[in-house]
Amino acid sequence: MVAAAAGARERVGTNTWLVIGGASAGTVFEWYDFYLYGSLAGFISDQFFSGVNATTGYIFALLAFAAGFAVRPFGAVVFGRLGDLWGRKNTFLITMILMGLSTFTVGLLPSYAAIGVIAPAALIVMRLVQGLALGGEYGGAATYVAEHAPDGKRGLYTSFIQITATFGLFLSLVVILLVRNQVGEPAFKAWGWRVPFLVSAALLAVSLWIRLRLNESPVFQRMVEEGKASARPLAESFGQWKNLKLVILALAGLTAGQAVVWYTGQFYALFFLEKMLKVDGALSNSLVAIALLLATPFFVVFGWLSDRIGRKPVILAGCLLAALTYFPIFKALTVAANPDLAAASARAPVTVVADPADCAFQFDPVGKKTFASSCDLAKSALAGAGVSYASEAAPPGAVAVVRIGHTGIPSFKGEVLPPPELKVEKAAWTKTLSAALKSAGYPAKADAAKMNKPLVVALLWLLVIYVTMVYGPVAATLVEMFPARIRYTSMSLPYHVGNGWFGGFLPTTAFAMVAATGDIYYGLWYPIIVAAVTVVVGALFVKEMRGAPIEA
Known part of the structure; x- marks a missing residue:
């Protein structure tokens, strides 16, 4: 039996790049599908939520984006159980097909103007299917690669899986840019935004072809042959305190902080450039894509480093640096990307x-x-003008005043006016406010000619470096925390609760915090607090598992 196992490990070694490439290719495709929605949230808001006001529509678009994250833990439970019962390979083939079909369907859905409320309802259903599929994908791919990896290189091998999330986002941005440039902005807004979703059909075919060439994980095969597979992975994972405690610690001490750092550094940074700083969408995508490309190799660097010094020091250092520096980085980003606004x-x-x-x-x-x-x-x-503001209390019943420097512009009590008169008065007052803002130097859009593009890329790159620190080693960490018989189920849940809920709701939560306070930086308190909690819990309670045996 020992000789057979050694032989299996040796044969696996000869196919290292097929294993890593096959698992990674499918995962890149799934992340590409999932993040297309986030990258195109503004266009989706116009197409599917046009029946409400603009602010509400954008919040709804972000909520629909978050819906996919909300169900990821349920996908983790469902497909994690199947992965521990049926095998790693078979399960992530199913999740890939579900993801591909649901993404392709989004590209075909009629708009709100064509079919009314059925359109956003169908969109949300597709997002839920995507979330369920992704909930089962990551745990399978990470487990599959880790169970092939030789001792001492688990962090390095699984770091290639970690690249897939960023590369999937990068690929989605590149495809969007190519389509935008080919068809032009008016056509892209009308129908071109559908093309990146439809392209996923070709990516699905290629990914399936690669994954069908893979064999099952050797650890799972030996576990089945020796009769050690779990018959009740859910009950073992969450019904036994010794395993449930590990799930809770993995969430609070690792994945919650990792998730908010990931989504702040990649998604919220893009959102901040476009929505808060009024940078052109195509330019924002280009700058973020460059930063992602430059930082992506560091997933492997920090995965390798975690094999040398441990997983915890790398992950918690990334969370701590993020918590300490987010405010100065985002304020510097404002000065670099829109100096007129900052001034x-x-x-x-x-x-x-x-x-x-x-x-x-x-x-x-x-x-x-x-x-x-x-x-x-x-x-x-x-x-609506994208202007940050502070709030100051006035006496009860007083008419609100917008104070721009030393100039005050009184608002008016619109609730006492009939709707037609309100509309006219509001338009006139908004025009007056816009003129005052322009006179004070507030730009309607960021001026690309005045932008310090190298500095913007450098700041975005630093944000993504934090991402590589927290994300590069996390797959190996989670694999090593849980026994093989319940690994797929146990590691998938804390990962997807962290990334699906703490991370996935970050854009919506942060935007709501900004909208409620008027402070464009206020939403950063959410990732800062979560990352700080993870540093404390991880440092005090999470055990370093580098090099732990994973066959048992």
């Missing part, structure tokens, strides 16, 4: 002076409510 904000800061009782949280799920108080009108106009 205007310093020279003539904007403050909304209003009765707090006059201010509502402007989110209307059905798009029927009118926010017409003087405070709501002021904040809505500033949000």
